[in-house]
Every structure is written in structure tokens, then in C-alpha cells.
Amino acid sequence: MRVGGIEGGGTKFVCAIGTGPDDIEAEVRFPTTTPEETLRNAIEFFSSQERPVDRIGIASFGPLDLNPESPRFGFISQTPKVGWPNTDVRGTISRALDVPVWIDTDTNAPALAEHKWGALQGLDTCLYITVGTGIGGGGLVGGKLMHGLVHPEMGHMRIPHDKAVDPFEGACPFHKDCWEGLAAGPAIEARWKCRGENLPDEHPAWALEARYLAFALQNLILTLSPQRIVVGGGVMDRAHLFPMVRQEVVSLLNAYVRSPAILEGIDTLIVPPALGNRAGVLGGIALAQAELVGPVGLV
Amino acid sequence: MRVGGIEGGGTKFVCAIGTGPDDIEAEVRFPTTTPEETLRNAIEFFSSQERPVDRIGIASFGPLDLNPESPRFGFISQTPKVGWPNTDVRGTISRALDVPVWIDTDTNAPALAEHKWGALQGLDTCLYITVGTGIGGGGLVGGKLMHGLVHPEMGHMRIPHDKAVDPFEGACPFHKDCWEGLAAGPAIEARWKCRGENLPDEHPAWALEARYLAFALQNLILTLSPQRIVVGGGVMDRAHLFPMVRQEVVSLLNAYVRSPAILEGIDTLIVPPALGNRAGVLGGIALAQAELVGPVGLV
Numbered sequence: 094m095r096v097g098g099i100e101g102g103g104t105k106f107v108c109a110i111g112t113g114p115d116d117i118e119a120e121v122r123f124p125t126t127t128p129e130e131t132l133r134n135a136i137e138f139f140s141s142q143e144r145p146v147d148r149i150g151i152a153s154f155g156p157l158d159l160n161p162e163s164p165r166f167g168f169i170s171q172t173p174k175v176g177w178p179n180t181d182v183r184g185t186i187s188r189a190l191d192v193p194v195w196i197d198t199d200t201n202a203p204a205l206a207e208h209k210w211g212a213l214q215g216l217d218t219c220l221y222i223t224v225g226t227g228i229g230g231g232g233l234v235g236g237k238l239m240h241g242l243v244h245p246e247m248g249h250m251r252i253p254h255d256k257a258v259d260p261f262e263g264a265c266p267f268h269k270d271c272w273e274g275l276a277a278g279p280a281i282e283a284r285w286k287c288r289g290e291n292l293p294d295e296h297p298a299w300a301l302e303a304r305y306l307a308f309a310l311q312n313l314i315l316t317l318s319p320q321r322i323v324v325g326g327g328v329m330d331r332a333h334l335f336p337m338v339r340q341e342v343v344s345l346l347n348a349y350v351r352s353p354a355i356l357e358g359i360d361t362l363i364v365p366p367a368l369g370n371r372a373g374v375l376g377g378i379a380l381a382q383a384e385l386v387g388p389v390g391l392v
Numbered sequence: 393m394r395v396g397g398i399e400g401g402g403t404k405f406v407c408a409i410g411t412g413p414d415d416i417e418a419e420v421r422f423p424t425t426t427p428e429e430t431l432r433n434a435i436e437f438f439s440s441q442e443r444p445v446d447r448i449g450i451a452s453f454g455p456l457d458l459n460p461e462s463p464r465f466g467f468i469s470q471t472p473k474v475g476w477p478n479t480d481v482r483g484t485i486s487r488a489l490d491v492p493v494w495i496d497t498d499t500n501a502p503a504l505a506e507h508k509w510g511a512l513q514g515l516d517t518c519l520y521i522t523v524g525t526g527i528g529g530g531g532l533v534g535g536k537l538m539h540g541l542v543h544p545e546m547g548h549m550r551i552p553h554d555k556a557v558d559p560f561e562g563a564c565p566f567h568k569d570c571w572e573g574l575a576a577g578p579a580i581e582a583r584w585k586c587r588g589e590n591l592p593d594e595h596p597a598w599a600l601e602a603r604y605l606a607f608a609l610q611n612l613i614l615t616l617s618p619q620r621i622v623v624g625g626g627v628m629d630r631a632h633l634f635p636m637v638r639q640e641v642v643s644l645l646n647a648y649v650r651s652p653a654i655l656e657g658i659d660t661l662i663v664p665p666a667l668g669n670r671a672g673v674l675g676g677i678a679l680a681q682a683e684l685v686g687p688v689g690l691v
Binding site for chain 1: 455469470516517529533534535536537538539540541542543544545546547548549550551552553566567569607610611612613614615616617618619644646647648649650651653654
């Protein structure tokens, strides 16, 4: 079976054909512009290959309608991204290439890729968090990708914000000082008037960032009891954040959850992605490869 | 098949035999004292019946070891409750009565009962939260009870706490102003120097309580995307809290999650328990009845 993967991001699309991280035979990247042009570029990539693909999986930005009984299944529903609300991503690709297409969020699909090939192998309850221009999260619970009423939007959870320490009001257009509003890349830049990558390791920005990340990761640990959390995204390229975040999480939990995985094993509980920035497109491939799935792309 | 259920709470135990909420043939309640006396009382109830039970399910306070591969599977692990750490609840009952015993938390088991007979029927991702002397939560995700590394301890998540509005420092011995530390019954009493049940409906305590509950429920909605959340426990006997909490949740989410279930259906998204305070012992019965389970009591 020949499988294609698409990472449909808000700023760029990546399309690839292959079977896994060590076997990608073709790949293309292009910027996300209008839905028409962007999806046409994706279709042209696959249709210009010598041999057609049998299936495609898409890791898409959202929010998505993932209810297989909905007439808008596989659509991007509402999004502030101009032109993209109500775009039938799945149907457009599927009809143009005449192949079955699986779709899931740009956090669930990378979680599946990390589960199949990366840092989440063998675990049944595990999360993939991305901290970049926004914050998002997905994962598997009890061995199944997280869906529910819609799908998780973890980046918008509320966390403590001590305005005496950090008077920045928050950058989220919906909630101001939710997790994303306090800790995503744009929040760092707006607070410190400097892009995060230009702030030195010893800048106080990072202790504050680690604390906000730790508040949210602690909430996820208490809510879902994950066996491991992968934290990726551009902000986490600052590797010195990992030990700071882990220490804060242990400190905040204060030995309430008496699991050795937390008390002694925090270094392997909160980890960077093993697949780096390829988890998205590999997530698309993993979705399309998933065995025993219905037409909905659920595992 | 004749099934018994046990609600093992921190203050009282309830044991029952029956098939569901409308068919309980025998029931007993007694206070939780030492593990020896309390478990002996439970064993005597079942062994004094004319006919033995074939299976028992236990909804137990915790934290519990629910890893079926652990030598301490079915033990209460650590608990501040004197005498109870390292108590083999499941094994003690199972050996004394020579029956298979299923065990899960005192929030997962009630979630299963509400799923089988109550407010969560037909849903695959749904939560049961209890707000009483503590705050806890469990539920089903993708049709399976929530486990993971340990089990959820949602009551200890961190939420915003504006000390200018509410200078109370919080009552949780581990985290001070976590959700439980701000919003469980003892926090209400410590803050207002008055037990919650003696505070009139128009007292400002309730607007503050609704806000703390809404912060946490909003976080659960964003993290898990549940199709419904049952909120029970002694504090929620104040029915006027429900409309206040629902309104706060909608206001906090600020139309970010554009699901009709939230925008128009919040009255059926956040609901009181249908089984009232019987969800615990019925949860034990539901655990023992569960089909296709292994020796671990997972569904």
C-alpha cells in the first residue's frame, strides 16, 4: 500500500509519500495561502507522481469537524485564518485524487506518529503538546486518539497568572491570559518586546515561561494521568527550558501524585519530540496507515 | 449472575447487592473506621446473605494502584487518612469471600454507573466530577474508563486565583490554592467562617464558587472535549449553582469552541447526577457487571 501524508499548517503545508521516518521517497513544502491554491498545490504534488497513492492522511490545523456523521466531516470549521472557515479539506483532496482520506488535528496526528515511531511508543495514554505561534495538544487516551465532543483545545486552558509578577495582560484574542495567551511565541515577544529566539538563556523570560508551561503540564498530568508528554514546537527549541519545566512541575505537584514516574522519572515523563518537526507530515502518513480504522481515520 | 457493589468512601462505606438502581435487594451503610474493622464489616454483610455473590465491584477512595501488573494492584497507596495507606482493599475482600473483585476510583465507578443508568448514557467521552469535602473527577474517554499512569486527580489542578478579590490562601495541604483548595466544602467554610449549607443563596460565596468551578470545568472541556459533565457532591446540592456555573463557563470560553452543545446546549452539557448519592455503590455494581473485562476491572 502506497500512502501519502499531508501536514496542513496555518503557515505552511508539507506533503510526502513514504512509509515512515526513514523512508520518505518524495516531499514538498509550500506556504499556506488561499484554500483553493493551497489544496491545489497538494493535489498537484500527488497527481504528478509516477505512481498514485492508495490513501492519504492529513494532519490539519483547525478547529476541525471530526464527527464522521456530520455533513461537514473533515471541514475546517471556524478559524480566524482568512478564507479558511468552512473549507472541506478532506473532501477536496479525496475527490480530486479519488482516494480515501483520513484527517485529524495537527496535534493528534503527530501524537500518533510519535506513538508509532518516536517518543510515545508502547504507551496507551500519552500527549503531544506544541508550543509555537500557538499552543495545542492532542494524544491518545486508553490507546485511542482523543476526540469527544469536538477535539481538545488544550492551549486555551486557564492557569494562574500573578499580575504582580507579570503585568502582561495576555495575547489571546479570545481569552487574553489563557495558557496560549501567556506562553506562546507571540506572548513572549509582546511581553518582552523581543522575539524569544533573541532572548539569552539567562533572561528572566525563561523562568516565567517555564512556570506557565509547568502550570499547564501539571494540570494535564492531574487530569489525564499521561504516561509521557512530548512537548514540541518552536518555543521548545530552547532546550534549556526542559529541565526548568520539569523542576517546576515536580515542585508544583509537591509529591501529591506518588508515582515513581513523577518523583524519580520526570526526565522521561516530559520529553522533546523524537521526530522533531517532521511529526506533522509523518502523522498524516501514520493516520493513513492505521489498521482497523473505519472511514473516519480514528484508531 | 449475582453481583455486589461497595462504595468505599473516606467517611462511610455502602455495600449493596442488586442489578441496578431499581433493583437493590440488600444494602448496608457503616462508618469508615480502621481498615480491619471496615473491611470486616463489608465482608460480614456479604457472607451473611442467604446466597453468595458471584462478583463484587468496589468504588474506592484513593489514591489507588490500578496497574494490574503491580504487586499492589487494588491497594490504596498513599492517603493522608490514618491507618489506610497500603491497604489491600481488593485482595482482602476477594480472598475472604472467594470471588473476583473489580476496583476503580470513587469517581470512575460513579461515571460508569451514570453511563449505564443515568445522565451519561450513550456517550463515549464524559466526566463525573464530585465537589464535596474534596474535589475529584473521573470518566470515560473514547468509551473507556480513564486510567493512564495512575488515575486522574483532577481536583488538584491549578486555576486562576485573584487574591485581590479573594484573599483566602487556599485549604489544600499539598497545593494551597488548587481547585480543591479554593472550592471544596472545607475551603468554603474556612473562607467564610460558616458552613456552605448555612450560607443563603444570595451570599457572595456562591458567585465566587461558581467562578472557580467554571474555571476548572472550562479547562476540562478544553482538555478532553467531553460530551457531558456530571457534577455531583455535597456542595452541588445547592442547585442554584448550576445556572451560575453554566453561565460562567460560556462566558469564559467566549465562543472559542463553536459547538452548539456549548453555545446553545450548556444546560445539557453540565448537569447534576441522575443517580444522586447512589452513584458510588451503583458504580461498584456496574464495575462487577461489566462485560468483556479482564481481571482488572477495566471496561
